[in-house]
Amino acid sequence: MLAAVKGASLGLRYFSSNCSKGYRQAHLVILPKHLADDFEAFCHSNPAPLPLLERRQWGDNSCPPLAKDDVIRIYQGGVLLENVSSLQNSSVSARSASQQSSGLEVKWSDMVCFYLGCSFGLEAGLKKALAVVRKASMYKTAVPCIQAGVFSCPLVVSMCPIPPSRLQAAVQVTHQNPHGAPVHIGDADLLGIQDLSRPDYGGPVELQPADVPVFWACGVTAVEAIISSKPSLAFTHSAGSSVGLPGVQGSSPMGPPPHSMGSEVTSLPPDLTPLCFHISSNPLFYSLASQRAVSKVRKLEAIIGEDPGQRGIKALFIQDELIRSCLALSHASSVAITTGFPTHYMHSPPDETDGPPGAVAMATMLLSLGKKVTLVVDRRALEMNQAIIAEAVKKGVLKSTIPVVTFEESGPNSALHFLCHHGDPTEPRYDHMVAIERSGRAADGNYYNMRGINIKHLVDPIDDLFIAAHKLAGMTSTGIGDGGNELGMGKVKDKVKSLMPKGELIACEVPADYAITAGVSNWGGYAVACGLYLLHTCPTHLRYLHKGLGKHHLTSQALQHCTANLPSVDKEESILSTLVDFGIRSGKTGNLAMEVDGLTFHPSHSDIIAKLLKVTLDSD
DSSP states (O other): EEEEEEEEOOOOOOEEEEEEEEOOOEEEEEEEEEGGGHHHHHHSTTTOEEEEEEEEEEOOOOOOOOSSSEEEEEEETTTTEEESSSOOTEEEOOOTTTHHHHEEEGGGEEEEEEEEEEHHHHHHHHHHHOOOOOOEEEEEEEEOOOOOOBBBOEEEEEEEEEEEHHHHHHHHHHHTTTTTSSSSSGGGGGTTOOTTTOOOBBBBOOOOOOOOOEEOOOTTTHHHHHHHHHHHHEEEOOTTEEEEEEEEOOOOOOBBOOOOSSTOOOOOOGOOOEEEEEEEETTTTEEEHHHHHHHHHHHHHHEEEEEEEEOOGGGGTTHHHHHHHHHHHHHOOOEEEEEEEOOTTTTSSOOBBHHHHHHHHHHHHHHEEEEEEEEEEEEGGGHHHHHHHHHHTTTTSSSOOOOEEOOOOSSSSSSHHHBBGGOOOOSSSOOOEEHHHOOBBBBTBBOTTTTTTTOOGGOTTTHHHHHHHHHTTOOOEEESSSOOOOOOBGHHHHHHHHHSSSSSHHOOBBBBSEEOSSHHHHHHHHHHHHHHHHTTTTTHHHHTTTTTTSSSSSOOOHHHHHHTOOHHHHHHHHHHHHHHTTBBOTTTTTOOEEEEEEIIIIIHHHHHHOOOOHHHHHOO
């Protein structure tokens, strides 16, 4: 096919990284107008890589002529034909082997210009925060952009290596840029990038041993969209250049642009500024949440830290374990929860009322967020827990049932086969494991209640799952406890041994990645459920979770669904009543009554639930 472009008059100025006085930087895409609506929808569906500033009919500009050679790329049928320095008064043509005698004239009046936010402001911000910035490289990922009309392609990201001590500064100085905060921080494999030394665009960047790869959504995604959709004719700037425009204003027919041009971006509320948290070392991974969400989760953490039993639990507290656990759970797709502490060894059943209600509260919220949830229990208590879950579904506490399974050691690879399909570490069944008020293995291999009584004969070796999980890439874990003898509390075992009654004997040796301490373990489960709600109503976190693609807020229907699955006084009273009906007793007193750890449900536990909900749902 012969494509001829006649009478072109493209008045644009290009810059490599610094914009001239009076101009703003932008990426340029020019497409036939019959594709314009699709491309605009594509931009709105993928706002981080393609922050749409303005859409204009051809010729609707007042910029000076081109000022740099080899900056305009011409594509025909998705194939790069050539780079040219100017389209002004030029004729560009290409002829295919199959149709050498036919021709198609494309008029400039049929073309539409799109101006997209430019990331060159990132460099200036990073230089201010870090002093020295290495040139970014660009990579195609395995993350698909959201399709709109004929346009679909993989997300393209730019990567800059950042020292760990400067990550927070790098995140905060770039989140106001048109492309926004990073969409991924950590191991490139998680984006489907196999080799950082071989970028798809630009030159390679050498990482120092301590560097963390930080990835921002990149406007070169538009080039991939053109290659994929194969329009008859298209123009872009070359990678590494940008368009200088004199103050683009206005909005597109589909709504206002997400940012204004260049460094003069629309200020976001300070409480949406992202904070960065290290989530995993294997693989290396960080996550983001807004200052507002983190502040609220920290308030939840303070509430559950109340110590009505005067056990000295505050001594085991580690700041921000709750937010880190919630972030890890937010990124997980399949979660295994275990609970069960047979402290009443003289009774049948020997279990206590602390643990199952918190487990059900977490499961309810995780299910509402689309996660798979499995409950792991002792074989002796399998039928009882299956009946408890069925009753919770019947009463509406759980919206749907969850599998209840057991684990028994049957060989050296039992834990690996339980955690992974066919025992293959590359095919895990779960991303995250949570233990809440689950008896944990002590240094001598036994399991002890707070009185120092050995209850090993009532406990299956579920600890082995946490030990094995710690060695598996991509699997993280949480332990929730209120005394230090619970599974996962091995992370604070030194404090337990030195500060808790009978600590040397009872301290759990098996750690979790995150150890959440609470006055009552159920409270920790309620706080995790509330923390997950806060993250999934946080635009900053949702943006990071979805790599800057799609909408960064819940629909009203999704929000109502999520809110309905929060813990509540009625639901927690209902599940506690079910436990009592099954003969499960209060941990401290052994009473068969509506109490947990010797505290009656009203007002002790109901007041804590009310406080957690107030913080979670408060609009301030």
